[in-house]
Amino acid sequence: MDHGMTEQLNVQQMAQRLMTADNILILCHKNPDGDTIGCGSALYCALKALDKNVAVLCSDAIPNRYAFTNAHMFKGEFEPQTVVAVDVASVQLFGENNGMTQFSRHVDLCIDHHAGNSGYADFTLLNGSAAAAAELLYEVINAMGVAITPHIADCLYTGLATDTGCFRFSSTTANTHIVAAKLIEAGCHVEELNTLLFDTKPRERMEAERIARNHLEYYLDGRCALIYLTRDEIEQSGVDPADLEELTSLPVSIEGVKVGLTLRQQPGGSYRISVRTAKGVDACAIARRLGGGGHSRAAGCELLGNLENAKNAILAEVEAELDAPQEEA
Amino acid sequence: MDHGMTEQLNVQQMAQRLMTADNILILCHKNPDGDTIGCGSALYCALKALDKNVAVLCSDAIPNRYAFTNAHMFKGEFEPQTVVAVDVASVQLFGENNGMTQFSRHVDLCIDHHAGNSGYADFTLLNGSAAAAAELLYEVINAMGVAITPHIADCLYTGLATDTGCFRFSSTTANTHIVAAKLIEAGCHVEELNTLLFDTKPRERMEAERIARNHLEYYLDGRCALIYLTRDEIEQSGVDPADLEELTSLPVSIEGVKVGLTLRQQPGGSYRISVRTAKGVDACAIARRLGGGGHSRAAGCELLGNLENAKNAILAEVEAELDAPQEEA
Ligand SMILES: [Mn+2]
Ligand SMILES: [Mn+2]
Numbered sequence: 233m234d235h236g237m238t239e240q241l242n243v244q245q246m247a248q249r250l251m252t253a254d255n256i257l258i259l260c261h262k263n264p265d266g267d268t269i270g271c272g273s274a275l276y277c278a279l280k281a282l283d284k285n286v287a288v289l290c291s292d293a294i295p296n297r298y299a300f301t302n303a304h305m306f307k308g309e310f311e312p313q314t315v316v317a318v319d320v321a322s323v324q325l326f327g328e329n330n331g332m333t334q335f336s337r338h339v340d341l342c343i344d345h346h347a348g349n350s351g352y353a354d355f356t357l358l359n360g361s362a363a364a365a366a367e368l369l370y371e372v373i374n375a376m377g378v379a380i381t382p383h384i385a386d387c388l389y390t391g392l393a394t395d396t397g398c399f400r401f402s403s404t405t406a407n408t409h410i411v412a413a414k415l416i417e418a419g420c421h422v423e424e425l426n427t428l429l430f431d432t433k434p435r436e437r438m439e440a441e442r443i444a445r446n447h448l449e450y451y452l453d454g455r456c457a458l459i460y461l462t463r464d465e466i467e468q469s470g471v472d473p474a475d476l477e478e479l480t481s482l483p484v485s486i487e488g489v490k491v492g493l494t495l496r497q498q499p500g501g502s503y504r505i506s507v508r509t510a511k512g513v514d515a516c517a518i519a520r521r522l523g524g525g526g527h528s529r530a531a532g533c534e535l536l537g538n539l540e541n542a543k544n545a546i547l548a549e550v551e552a553e554l555d556a557p558q559e560e561a
Numbered sequence: 562m563d564h565g566m567t568e569q570l571n572v573q574q575m576a577q578r579l580m581t582a583d584n585i586l587i588l589c590h591k592n593p594d595g596d597t598i599g600c601g602s603a604l605y606c607a608l609k610a611l612d613k614n615v616a617v618l619c620s621d622a623i624p625n626r627y628a629f630t631n632a633h634m635f636k637g638e639f640e641p642q643t644v645v646a647v648d649v650a651s652v653q654l655f656g657e658n659n660g661m662t663q664f665s666r667h668v669d670l671c672i673d674h675h676a677g678n679s680g681y682a683d684f685t686l687l688n689g690s691a692a693a694a695a696e697l698l699y700e701v702i703n704a705m706g707v708a709i710t711p712h713i714a715d716c717l718y719t720g721l722a723t724d725t726g727c728f729r730f731s732s733t734t735a736n737t738h739i740v741a742a743k744l745i746e747a748g749c750h751v752e753e754l755n756t757l758l759f760d761t762k763p764r765e766r767m768e769a770e771r772i773a774r775n776h777l778e779y780y781l782d783g784r785c786a787l788i789y790l791t792r793d794e795i796e797q798s799g800v801d802p803a804d805l806e807e808l809t810s811l812p813v814s815i816e817g818v819k820v821g822l823t824l825r826q827q828p829g830g831s832y833r834i835s836v837r838t839a840k841g842v843d844a845c846a847i848a849r850r851l852g853g854g855g856h857s858r859a860a861g862c863e864l865l866g867n868l869e870n871a872k873n874a875i876l877a878e879v880e881a882e883l884d885a886p887q888e889e890a
Contacts, residue, residue: 399728399741400759402752409742412728416735423731427840430729431814435783438815442774448767485760486767511756 238342238351243368246357247375249341250275250316251282257312257335258303260290261320262327263474266394266429267364269294271318271343273301274369274387278378285310289335291327295474297428301387314340317353319365319391321346343369363403366391370411382419389420390429398430437476440469444479444494456550457483460495460503460539480506480530491518491550495542498534503542507531507550514553521549567671567680572697575686576704578670579604579645580611586641586664587632589619590649591656592803595723595758596693598623600647600672602630603698603716607707614639618664620656624803626757630716643669646682648694648720650675672698692732695720699740711748718749719758727759766805769798773808773823781820785879786812789824789832789868809835809859820847820879824871827863832871836860836879843882850878 241249250256258275260268272288279286287306294303306312317339320326326336342353345368347360362368366388373380373388380388392412396404399412416422444459451458459482466473476496484492490513494506505522508530509515515531522545524533535542570578579585587604589597601617608615616635623632635641646668649655655665671682674697676689691697695717702709702717709717721741725733728741745751773788780787788811795802805825813821819842823835834851837859838844844860851874853862864871 400755402755404745404751404755406742406745409738409745413735413738413742416733416738422733424840426729426731426733431810432816433814434816435779438774438777442777445767445771445774448771450764454764481760485762487761487763511753 238353238356241355241357243357243371243375246341246343246355247372249355250279250314250372251376253314253316253340254284255310255313256284256286257306257315258286258288259315259317259320259326259332259336259339260288261317261325262291262329264290264292264294264298265319266298267366267391268319269298269301269303270387270389270391270394271365271369273303274366274373274384274391275316275318275343276303277381277384277387278373278376280304281378281381282376289330289332291329291332297432298390300428301390302383316341316343318343318369319346320344321348322350323352343372361405363401363405363408364391364395366395367408367411370414380415380418382421385415385418385420386425389415389422389425393425394429398426434471434475436470436472440466440471440476441479441482443469444482448483450489451547452551452554454488455554456491456493456547457486457489458493458495458543458547459483460543461497462539463497463499463501466496481508484508484510490554491515493546493550495539495546497539502534502536503539504534505532505542505546507533507546518546518549518553521552522546567682567685570684570686572686572700572704575670575672575684576701578643578684579608579701580705582643582669583613584639584642585613585615586635586644587615587617588644588646588649588655588661588665588668589617590646590654591620591658593619593621593623593627594648595627596695596720597648598627598630598632599716599718599720599723600694600698602632603695603702603713603720604645604647604672605632606710606713606716607702607705609633610707610710611705618659618661620658620661626761627719629757630719631712645670645672647672647698648675649673650677651679652681672701690734692730692734692737693720693724695724696737696740699743709744709747711750714744714747714749715754718744718751718754722754723758727755763800763804765799765801769795769800769805770808770811772798773811777812779818780876781880781883783817784883785820785822785876786815786818787822787824787872787876788812789872790826791868792826792828792830795825809837813837813839819883820844822875822879824868824875826868831863831865832868833863834861834871834875836862836875847875847878847882850881851875 258272260272288303289306339353342356345362345365443465449458480494490510492508495503507515507519516526519531519533522533587601589601617632618635668682671685674691674694772794778787809823819839821837824832836844836848845855848860848862851862
């Protein structure tokens, strides 16, 4: 993996650089998730505790469910001297709104857990085996000698829990649980956060899921399951399209299913296809054949044409992959 | 809380009694869940490692998804001298099949985490703040000096994860996460287990959920949401009724909903009503008015009569509770 011209730092070195900096601007990635926002807010509080000028910048609006993190958003109140990115794997992910491009051109520090981090920052703390950037940032804040307040713990727990599907995803390690324990001991509101993050779904989301479940279809002797939503259905349900991400894990969760497909019609009429696979089946190989890409268990592609064409095209590739001779491990 | 005539033991004392025992029969509760089976299997392995005669007994069959725990079920191959119950709160929960009543009459040892444990055993290790009996049993096996093998870790992780909804329920504490970390370090197959326990649903379960979601209704200005399944629908879907438990958490997970109701028609025609509430609303108070009971956030009752009657009766009590003047905290 090429990590560009960046210099790799360890936790102590990153803490040292943050402690000697001031007028610090923290950058989150676009379409912000719980990890980038939780880290932005936690680092904001930690640096504020050290009496520094600090603010957070994000190209997109902070979703309501993360409003409680209450980060101070940058409004030009100081001249940023140190720019630090949290949970951002590459420059493209900064986005272009809210004056982002002015600052994302030159990033001083980066704290990240994406193994593919492009190395765009001058100095990077990267740990690809951390389940969330928050898992790493917890160590950095400790190394800065700043107390983990209940609010900082809430922000870091949000990053840790959302990036792991509440400790369910395969990225979860012993250290992830150890950090969760430390955050609970530090006073994070684990009960309220779990309800907010995992058990609170908008009505519109429920309606879209109802429609998608009514469209559940099985193929290839039950080895493939497929759901879909047309543009009309998405619009009639009133769902925020960002809230549909989670649906993509539904078809592959059915017993016996090796490949789960979710087809969502885009505003232009094309179908965005999310491919999720059971262990041992390569999602990326399927998506790549149709011009897409991704990871081994989660990949995607986009197909022009109507629903029937899109289904037939993707199902043909699923069948080819499932019936391909298995490579030696 | 009355804990009967039992003598309370600490972890060391329980470990000591197990180490000096032999010809040990481990009892699980009826309708076995991941905690009672995980504990039964883990304790079986630990005692086997100490070269003891040991077997497990359960009144009901072990569900397929827990078959991997592979406990040796009792077939009369030795004369039990010490009977130990795991995760069983009261004598009624032993059930009456598989020759259970012969042994549940006199229980020597009990390891449990239900605060309301009735104290039926001669000696009890009880910790009501443990999220699972497995959290406690982990300490006992350590105190016995038995190594936590990967298989023992798998069994204990199963108990811990299933009883907490994968670390989501309010019973999850810092210690729950610490034990999870130790089990992962001991080699438990966390990725495979999470897939098996939380992301593998039978087709029949999907079909029943589809039907229930099509029946979603809102009441009382959206403060109450209700789903239902008639007997015909349950039978047509082919779902194992035990697999419908999880559905009861669906209605209350909708934004703005304070009381979630799930009505399931029973073989006799009556409706079993599950009441789930948001924090601050007393589910037990609602269920009690109709002859039921339960906990503050999860309760239930059973009503004779047709669907409309059952709906009207429970909705009247929900309205009364939601509109009742709030008591001082
Ligand atoms: Mn992340
Ligand atoms: Mn239990």
